[in-house]
Amino acid sequence: MGKSFEEIDYRLRPSKNIERKMMTDMLGRLTHIRPLRDYRYIGFGSTYFSDHRLFHKELGINNMISIEQVFQDEERFRFNKPYDCIEIRIGKSRDELPELDWDVPTILWLDYEEKLMPYMFKDIEQFASSAPVGSVLFVTVNAQPTPRGHLDDEEDRLDRLKTEIGSENIPHGITKRDLRKWGTARVYRDIINQKIETDYLYPRNQGVPDDEQLEFRQLVNFHYQDNAKMLTVGGILYSDHIKEEYNNASFEQMEFVRSGEEEYTIKTPKLTFAEMRSLDKLLPKPLPDNEIPVPEEDKEAYAELYRYFPRFSETEI
Amino acid sequence: MPDDTSIEVNANPVKEFFINILTRDVKIIDTIPEFVDNSIDGASRIRDDEEYSGLYVNIELSEDRAVLTDNCGGIPRDIAENYAFRFGRPNEYTGEMDSLIGKFGVGMKRSLFKLGDYFLIESSTEDNHFVIEVDLDEWEEHDEWNFEMELVNPDEDERCELSEHGTRIVIEELDEQVSEKFEQDLFISRLSDKLTSKNRNYLKDGLQIILNDEPLGYTSIDLLKSDDLEPAYEVFQFEENGESVQVEIRAGLGESNPDEAGWYIFCNGRLVLEANTEEVTGWDGETIPKFHGEYNRFRGLVNFVSDDPGALPWNTTKTGVNPDTPVYQKARQEMQSTMRPIIDFMSDIAEQKKESESEEDVPLEVEVKKADPVDADELETVQTSFAAPDAEEEEESEGPETTHISYERPVEKVEEIKELLDITTNKEVGEKTFDYYYEFEVEEY
Numbered sequence: 001m002g003k004s005f006e007e008i009d010y011r012l013r014p015s016k017n018i019e020r021k022m023m024t025d026m027l028g029r030l031t032h033i034r035p036l037r038d039y040r041y042i043g044f045g046s047t048y049f050s051d052h053r054l055f056h057k058e059l060g061i062n063n064m065i066s067i068e069q070v071f072q073d074e075e076r077f078r079f080n081k082p083y084d085c086i087e088i089r090i091g092k093s094r095d096e097l098p099e100l101d102w103d104v105p106t107i108l109w110l111d112y113e114e115k116l117m118p119y120m121f122k123d124i125e126q127f128a129s130s131a132p133v134g135s136v137l138f139v140t141v142n143a144q145p146t147p148r149g150h151l152d153d154e155e156d157r158l159d160r161l162k163t164e165i166g167s168e169n170i171p172h173g174i175t176k177r178d179l180r181k182w183g184t185a186r187v188y189r190d191i192i193n194q195k196i197e198t199d200y201l202y203p204r205n206q207g208v209p210d211d212e213q214l215e216f217r218q219l220v221n222f223h224y225q226d227n228a229k230m231l232t233v234g235g236i237l238y239s240d241h242i243k244e245e246y247n248n249a250s251f252e253q254m255e256f257v258r259s260g261e262e263e264y265t266i267k268t269p270k271l272t273f274a275e276m277r278s279l280d281k282l283l284p285k286p287l288p289d290n291e292i293p294v295p296e297e298d299k300e301a302y303a304e305l306y307r308y309f310p311r312f313s314e315t316e317i
Numbered sequence: 318m319p320d321d322t323s324i325e326v327n328a329n330p331v332k333e334f335f336i337n338i339l340t341r342d343v344k345i346i347d348t349i350p351e352f353v354d355n356s357i358d359g360a361s362r363i364r365d366d367e368e369y370s371g372l373y374v375n376i377e378l379s380e381d382r383a384v385l386t387d388n389c390g391g392i393p394r395d396i397a398e399n400y401a402f403r404f405g406r407p408n409e410y411t412g413e414m415d416s417l418i419g420k421f422g423v424g425m426k427r428s429l430f431k432l433g434d435y436f437l438i439e440s441s442t443e444d445n446h447f448v449i450e451v452d453l454d455e456w457e458e459h460d461e462w463n464f465e466m467e468l469v470n471p472d473e474d475e476r477c478e479l480s481e482h483g484t485r486i487v488i489e490e491l492d493e494q495v496s497e498k499f500e501q502d503l504f505i506s507r508l509s510d511k512l513t514s515k516n517r518n519y520l521k522d523g524l525q526i527i528l529n530d531e532p533l534g535y536t537s538i539d540l541l542k543s544d545d546l547e548p549a550y551e552v553f554q555f556e557e558n559g560e561s562v563q564v565e566i567r568a569g570l571g572e573s574n575p576d577e578a579g580w581y582i583f584c585n586g587r588l589v590l591e592a593n594t595e596e597v598t599g600w601d602g603e604t605i606p607k608f609h610g611e612y613n614r615f616r617g618l619v620n621f622v623s624d625d626p627g628a629l630p631w632n633t634t635k636t637g638v639n640p641d642t643p644v645y646q647k648a649r650q651e652m653q654s655t656m657r658p659i660i661d662f663m664s665d666i667a668e669q670k671k672e673s674e675s676e677e678d679v680p681l682e683v684e685v686k687k688a689d690p691v692d693a694d695e696l697e698t699v700q701t702s703f704a705a706p707d708a709e710e711e712e713e714s715e716g717p718e719t720t721h722i723s724y725e726r727p728v729e730k731v732e733e734i735k736e737l738l739d740i741t742t743n744k745e746v747g748e749k750t751f752d753y754y755y756e757f758e759v760e761e762y
Contacts, residue, residue: 168510172503172509172531173531194502194503
């Protein structure tokens, strides 16, 4: 039984790791829109600060905020803070975000672990209704469909979703069948994007000149599964005002960038170091038939994201 | 000396002003229900038994146009001429806008103006077939205030599409904002919610309403009922100036839900206030406390019924009540006295919860949970006051005096028992093993 390596995978979360590196790569292109040092990063750093570390080291962002709601562990968060430029704010994101100055171009990663809940709309609203053009938002939610056993008698998944987030937040045309398997993630993406466009940007755009009308241009639509099914949807606040700069950034060239409902699934083949080294020698060209004794689909998956693939090993830093 | 030209020139700003005033406070989402109301009026003209199966209203909204088609009998010519599309006489305009418009059909005219600059209404009844086609830009130019009704032969007029007796309304040249809204899936789903709750009673009676290809479903408002728990039902007749309104009140408990708790006010079956927990429905903080989380189970329904819609306490947009009308004043008083014992009962539950140290349901809650949800419309229509289990009795009736046992045992063994008995808590392990011992070692002998 493969129980033990599954558990290791869960703790190290390779897909999450890859996602973070892909985001870093993509965010680097923001430099076409504004100098990266002008951006502020807001995330939920926890005790690890993985994204803060990465974005500071790779992108040179100094203005960083980490929001933590478990006030009991405040001391621990402060102890683990890797750089002095990270400001730790203790509180719920929906209370802390409105306290911030929103004139600053912002990269906000709402990296939730739960399924989509109404309180998240508050956070998203704060961003969409006040962040300046060129700001970037990522939202990560658990998109595991509600297990049948958790539904009440005669309740279906759509009923449950209505109870959870309110029928007024569910776009017309969604059926219970749409919520099966990865369907919940697809529906969540749709809801998040439509909430942004309809409820936050539409009112914000009233009376605003055409070239400053904001839209949310989706850039990522990640599906991955280290344990539960997860969705990350993200994009940039765009207006024609930054048309040229946006085009120069050429986000669409990146193989994982997705502007619509089609997702990019982060697949993480389980390979040994020896296998990866052998495959690396053949990359980045398309993998020809080769002798490496690894299933073809694992080879393909690896070829797609080898640049971001983590090498976990036991070490004491 | 006035001539025809000068009158035409003058008409424009007056009409523009008029349309502006008329549509200013109308929300886009409230316009479509007005047309559905018109269809329902038709349905109730051709079916007097409150049975609407086979009748439909089909609504198609898109970026370019709104089309509503029904087979609800059409608009009779006299109603169209005298009420639905008439605007009084502009010559006697004295600055009092209300006097310009009739009591009927305001909503529909207002909605037409709000949505677009062109509309076509086709109506087919037993007796005739007519078309009203209006281009608002042209209409504003003319001195004439009424819309021209053309009696047509449907076989020859290519604008006609109705094959059954009914009404078809087409609105084009949509206002930019309207067009944007009609494109939003979230707007459509909110409109769908609105139409569903507003027309709950008609959907129940078989009317089909279809919005962008999706039929709306009937959702009931459920009240809990058991041997010990009885929702209140009250009905009274209110007469004033020869107009009679029947007021029906139902109230009780439902599932605990802050979004659904409150009063639902209907006028002739149309929902005008939904889940209201404000002063207007009696939650005034004096006679009745302000609404609060402990009242999340409260549900109340009031239906005002009259042959004369003008006697009903709704506002002109049918989106709220007119709290100053005597009939509403009287009803509000009755609503307060109906809800009093229900509020008290919910306070008792809250009190028991406060005193209880365990996480388990308090006795009154247990009683409430035993009750079954019943569609409020299906309740017997016999005057009944709210009845509920007695708080003190429930506390006493817990059975023989009990005591607490607490002990420790190895986790592993406790887990084994849990698995064996298919239970999850330590408490259950204690109770089950105790009962088992008692049954075999004490009771048997």
